[in-house]
Amino acid sequence: MTPEERLAELGLTLPPVVPPVAAYVPALRTGDLVYTSGQVPIVDGKPARTGKLGAGLGVEEGQEMARICALNALAAVKAEIGDLAKVRRVVKVVAFVASTPDFTDQPKVANGASELFQEVFGEAGRHARSAVGVAALPLDVPVEVEIIVEVS
Structure with missing residues (x-):
């Protein structure tokens, strides 16, 4: 089953690529790696939620x-490489969580992304990860995620 078939099985479809809000590109390939810029929870052109975890x-x-x-x-990633079936492995995930100083469940929040990658790519979706609490994120969104994937 392809990654996109797995997404469909989960009832999910890939959204359009979120356009950059500053001077950067959404994803960049160098060699066998694709790096994404931080992706925020934009749905239909606007933040799905705003605010902070713990508040x-x-x-x-x-x-x-x-x-x-x-x-x-x-x-x-798909826009950069054309087909998610070319993803060999999710290498690294970094989740930034806008949160109050006393909120310490950033890793649990990051699981929302990590578990999706594992559902879509199976064993190849298991990755190294950092989950970091921050004071604020662009557009007042609560979470931002960036990834590095290895491609063929």
């Missing part, structure tokens, strides 16, 4: 936002 947003809402970020990252 009105809970872990489950954060996971949902991380999953949207992951879909946006996959859309950027």
Whole structure:
């Protein structure tokens, strides 16, 4: 089963690539690696949620936002390489979580993205990861995710 067939089986479709809000590109390939810029939870051109974890947003809402970020990252990768079947492995995921100083469940929030990559790519979706709490993110979104994938 291809990654896109797995997405369809999950009831998901890749969104259009989120256009950059500054001077960068959504994804860039160098050799066998594709790096995405940080992807935020944009749906239909606007943030799906705003705010901070620990101040009105809970872990489950954060996971949902991380999953949207992951879909946006996959859309950027596909736009760069043409076909998600060329992804050999998800190498690294970095999740930035806008959160209050006392919120410490950033890794649980990041699982929203990590679990999606594993559902889509199976064993090749297992990756190294960092989950970092930050004071604020662009557009006041609660989560931002960037990925590095190895491609053929």
